[in-house]
Amino acid sequence: LFLTGLSGSGKSTIARNLADALAERGDRKVTLLDGDLVRQLLSAGLTFSRADRDLNIVRIGFVAAEVARHGGIAICAPIAPYASAREQVREMATATGDFLLIHVSTPLEVCEARDRKGLYAKARAGAISNFTGISDPYEEPRDADLVLDTSTMSRAEAVDAVLGLLVAGGWLASSGR
Numbered sequence: 001l002f003l004t005g006l007s008g009s010g011k012s013t014i015a016r017n018l019a020d021a022l023a024e025r026g027d028r029k030v031t032l033l034d035g036d037l038v039r040q041l042l043s044a045g046l047t048f049s050r051a052d053r054d055l056n057i058v059r060i061g062f063v064a065a066e067v068a069r070h071g072g073i074a075i076c077a078p079i080a081p082y083a084s085a086r087e088q089v090r091e092m093a094t095a096t097g098d099f100l101l102i103h104v105s106t107p108l109e110v111c112e113a114r115d116r117k118g119l120y121a122k123a124r125a126g127a128i129s130n131f132t133g134i135s136d137p138y139e140e141p142r143d144a145d146l147v148l149d150t151s152t153m154s155r156a157e158a159v160d161a162v163l164g165l166l167v168a169g170g171w172l173a174s175s176g177r
Helices: 012-025 035-038 050-069 084-094 108-114 119-124 155-166
Strands: 002-004 030-034 075-077 101-104 146-148
Touching: 002 012, 002 084, 012 030, 012 035, 012 075, 012 155, 030 035, 030 050, 030 084, 035 050, 050 075, 050 084, 101 155, 108 119, 146 155
Parallel strands: 002 075, 002 101, 030 075, 101 146
Antiparallel strands: none
């Protein structure tokens, strides 16, 4: 499961709640690859250049594909602003399992209003360069399996929508939650 969207869109929150819901079911092992944590550990030292952003996403994809290859469910929640890098991850994942792209399409102004770290303000002031949605592009997915807007739905509704997709696609049994 690959959640993509702007900073502050709700990706990490949905991913954490989804991981909890799937772990409670006990069907398979669940691994959460949150964008911020991956940046600190797996991709430490990378910049926010396009090449480094793409490398970060490919690293996430590699780990996710390995999780799937060993029978687990990987939930990835990076910004992943570029379509080409997302497509690379799709190719890696589908070589060993399935890939579902979930676009958390919360509007930019809502993401900015939620920004507890002040990153959007710093980016608008020029203190942060290459900031997705401000000084760097976000290529909205045209091939998302599910689109969620957390400005119009609750956290529980978003998680239920993903679980519904998994049930409808046959990845999860309809019983339990």
